[in-house]
Amino acid sequence: MIGKMVREYVARDPRTGLPIATGGRKTRKSAKKERTGPWLECTRQEILDLATGAKPEVIVNWNGGRIALSRTDGVLGLARLKGVWADRAHASLLLALECDDAKVRVAALEVLPIVAEQRSDELFDWLSVLLDDDDPSVRKAASACLEEAAPTFPSGVDSSLAQELRSTLSARSEPAWRGLKALTETWPEVVCDHIDELLLIDDPKLRRKASKLLRNIVQRAGAMGWDLISWALNDADPEVRRNASQTLSSLSKKEPRIAIMLTERAILDTDEKVRNNALRAIRSMDTDDSRARNLIMNGARHSNGVVRRSCIEMLPMLLVEDKLRLVATELLQSETDAELKKMLTEMTYDASIEGTEDEKNAFLSPALPVPALEREVAHAQGKAVGLENAPPNVPLLDAPVEDELLDS
Numbered sequence: 001m002i003g004k005m006v007r008e009y010v011a012r013d014p015r016t017g018l019p020i021a022t023g024g025r026k027t028r029k030s031a032k033k034e035r036t037g038p039w040l041e042c043t044r045q046e047i048l049d050l051a052t053g054a055k056p057e058v059i060v061n062w063n064g065g066r067i068a069l070s071r072t073d074g075v076l077g078l079a080r081l082k083g084v085w086a087d088r089a090h091a092s093l094l095l096a097l098e099c100d101d102a103k104v105r106v107a108a109l110e111v112l113p114i115v116a117e118q119r120s121d122e123l124f125d126w127l128s129v130l131l132d133d134d135d136p137s138v139r140k141a142a143s144a145c146l147e148e149a150a151p152t153f154p155s156g157v158d159s160s161l162a163q164e165l166r167s168t169l170s171a172r173s174e175p176a177w178r179g180l181k182a183l184t185e186t187w188p189e190v191v192c193d194h195i196d197e198l199l200l201i202d203d204p205k206l207r208r209k210a211s212k213l214l215r216n217i218v219q220r221a222g223a224m225g226w227d228l229i230s231w232a233l234n235d236a237d238p239e240v241r242r243n244a245s246q247t248l249s250s251l252s253k254k255e256p257r258i259a260i261m262l263t264e265r266a267i268l269d270t271d272e273k274v275r276n277n278a279l280r281a282i283r284s285m286d287t288d289d290s291r292a293r294n295l296i297m298n299g300a301r302h303s304n305g306v307v308r309r310s311c312i313e314m315l316p317m318l319l320v321e322d323k324l325r326l327v328a329t330e331l332l333q334s335e336t337d338a339e340l341k342k343m344l345t346e347m348t349y350d351a352s353i354e355g356t357e358d359e360k361n362a363f364l365s366p367a368l369p370v371p372a373l374e375r376e377v378a379h380a381q382g383k384a385v386g387l388e389n390a391p392p393n394v395p396l397l398d399a400p401v402e403d404e405l406l407d408s
Helices: 002-008 044-052 071-080 083-097 102-116 123-130 136-149 158-165 170-183 188-198 204-212 223-233 238-245 248-254 256-266 272-283 290-299 305-318 321-332 338-348 357-362 372-380 402-407
Strands: 058-062 065-069
Touching: 044 058, 044 071, 044 083, 071 083, 071 102, 083 102, 083 123, 102 123, 102 136, 123 136, 123 158, 136 158, 136 170, 158 170, 158 188, 170 188, 188 204, 188 223, 204 238, 223 238, 223 248, 223 256, 238 272, 248 256, 248 272, 256 272, 256 290, 272 290, 272 305, 290 305, 305 321, 305 338, 321 338
Parallel strands: none
Antiparallel strands: 058 065
16 A cells, blocks of 8 residues: 555645656556457456366357357456456466467467566566467567567567567568667667667668667667767768768757767768758757857868858858858859859849949938828927928927026
């Protein structure tokens, strides 16, 4: 009872009554799925008797008829047994996992993640064994079980998951990769450990798959994720670098300083797609940041024309008109691309000095006319409007009256 009260306790602010944030506690993803079947009509003891083989069958009413349940049904029904029944359900599941009947082993694997939530001893050891079972249906069920259990039991399936990720058989590797992707939502730091190991493998296909997961952890993995992105940007395979560079825009919103450091490297990459991803990241950065400004200014002198164009297009967002004209004039001295020279020339153009007569006059155009009401009020006060003289018959409000002048 005390343990239950502790688990249900929520710390609250005494002033507002709202829950107090208590740090980065992870929400554990439950492996439980809603399962229905004729075993729902059995008592708990009948489920145990069926699952252990103590009873060969149990007759129940289901869907308007009477059917006979076998040991397979009893094993599937173990998912119902909780609390004080958990130990007996666990023991019965272990017997089912080593049963000679392949159908019973398949059923046991189907409920293994649910029973493991109550007690998991030895269950994941059996899972690793059945991944190499002689029966193909059992191997398929074991792969599905691994996929389902990975987000909830990362330590229990760690070695099995690492092994299956490297399998050359897609029927075994694909469920493992789906499980690893689901794990990014619950335990991103565990995914980082797997990606770290996979990026060191010689097979580029595995490194590519691992680098694709960087997008899923970039917002939650912290410094571990930044290191992985940095290493992936140095990978020999261009596709790995492309996948890593796709995270830069997202990273710039959460950790702009780290994103700038990584973008400085990516913008110099030999692969065009990596450079384009770096440019997109630059566009999403805060241009008021001095390092981001320097990155754009340096990019305007990049050897690659596409990079230069993108950075030159961002110069008007960074610089005021006078500074822009000076920078554009300087860049024109070394620019060789005709289109970029035309763009820079337009930036150096000052209409107030080099424009047509109409353009020059636009800077000398008269002020907007004074509204009639304001003009009338000014005249009533004896004040001039614009170049007009003040009304001669209306004295200024602050002018001294004749009596005051005589007294003085």
